Amino acid sequence: MSRRPTPAxxxxxxxxxxxxxxxSGAAPAVRGIPTPPPKATTPAPRVPAGNAPTETFAVxxxxxxxxxxxxxxxxxxxxxxxxxxxxxxxxRSAPAATGRFPVVMFSHGxxxxxxxxxxxxxxxxxxxxxxxxxxxxxTGTGSDGNVLDVLNQxxxxxxxxxxxxxxxxKADDPLxxxxxxxxxxxxxxxxxxxxxxxxxxxxxxxxxxxxxxFAGTALGVGTAFAGAAAPQLFVHGEADEVVDxxxxxxxxxxxxxxxxxxxxxxxxxxxALLADGRALRVVxxxxxxxxxxxxxxxxxxxDRLPADATRGNLAxxxxxx
Numbered sequence: 121m122s123r124r125p126t127p128a129x130x131x132x133x134x135x136x137x138x139x140x141x142x143x144s145g146a147a148p149a150v151r152g153i154p155t156p157p158p159k160a161t162t163p164a165p166r167v168p169a170g171n172a173p174t175e176t177f178a179v180x181x182x183x184x185x186x187x188x189x190x191x192x193x194x195x196x197x198x199x200x201x202x203x204x205x206x207x208x209x210x211x212r213s214a215p216a217a218t219g220r221f222p223v224v225m226f227s228h229g230x231x232x233x234x235x236x237x238x239x240x241x242x243x244x245x246x247x248x249x250x251x252x253x254x255x256x257x258x259t260g261t262g263s264d265g266n267v268l269d270v271l272n273q274x275x276x277x278x279x280x281x282x283x284x285x286x287x288x289x290k291a292d293d294p295l296x297x298x299x300x301x302x303x304x305x306x307x308x309x310x311x312x313x314x315x316x317x318x319x320x321x322x323x324x325x326x327x328x329x330x331x332x333x334f335a336g337t338a339l340g341v342g343t344a345f346a347g348a349a350a351p352q353l354f355v356h357g358e359a360d361e362v363v364d365x366x367x368x369x370x371x372x373x374x375x376x377x378x379x380x381x382x383x384x385x386x387x388x389x390x391x392a393l394l395a396d397g398r399a400l401r402v403v404x405x406x407x408x409x410x411x412x413x414x415x416x417x418x419x420x421x422x423d424r425l426p427a428d429a430t431r432g433n434l435a436x437x438x439x440x441x
Contacts, residue, residue, distance in 0.1 A: 177201035180214030222303035227312030274323030330414035357387020
């Protein structure tokens with residue numbers, strides 16, 4: 121049975137009960153001897169141990185037309201492992217490769233569109249992931265640019281995720297039997313990073329097993345991370361001219377789960393995500409290993425992650441995974 125989204129009010133109530141329970145469960149102090157603080161524990165990811173595919177796949181791409189509540193059009197671009205020779209450009213509506221693949225929901229930045237990130241997202245698909253990227257109605261290219269609508273986007277992503285996962289059982293759909301609904305992550309850049317953080321805080325979607333935040337901030341969505349442990353990878357340029365590096369680091373510091381932060385000393389707000397180059401290769405390889413570990417349960421991928429992150433001395437990794 122698939123995991124369902126947790127409504128914001130339920131999350132708030134759960135947090136209130138958790139705080140009350142912690143405050144009433146402390147051990148009594150002995151006079152003259154301070155009570156030691158409870159020992160912190162790092163929760164383990166909930167995806168069982170396994171192995172990620174060792175092959176590189178060809179990549180297919182297709183469009184899915186969605187609309188939430190009739191007034192929020194959400195066209196979704198899907199990149200997925202496909203049959204054929206690996207290494208080429210994504211092929212429109214190519215036959216899907218054999219297997220069941222984890223799903224990654226990707227949220228674009230303000231004034232952007234999913235296709236802008238194809239270089240990165242197609243590399244995820246080639247590694248064995250189905251990537252679904254909605255184009256948001258008020259923050260995408262050519263929209264009214266209403267930045268406040270970012271606060272509605274976590275619900276958009278949850279809705280789109282439900283519709284994407286439904287393809288696994290939809291008769292005659294090319295992705296029928298190819299989606300693993302128990303292995304799901306969310307990722308996003310800039311305003312999409314805010315959206316992604318929101319999916320683990322006020323708009324917690326319990327189906328999500330992991331998150332990747334590129335140049336994100338908690339503005340509007342907060343840092344009250346809730347629900348089951350979901351490892352997080354933050355990627356941020358130290359020379360970011362839009363979202364200050366310290367703002368992203370502050371959110372990262374608030375994450376209570378296994379986490380890591382990939383910092384690019386010369387990185388800006390994310391242009392490395394859009395054009396091929398050394399920085400994109402480091403980011404792509406690091407995020408692929410993170411997804412292999414969190415969604416396939418591949419321990420060897422976790423072991424490789426630090427070396428990929430620091431290759432070429434382009435980035436540093438704060439590793440608490």
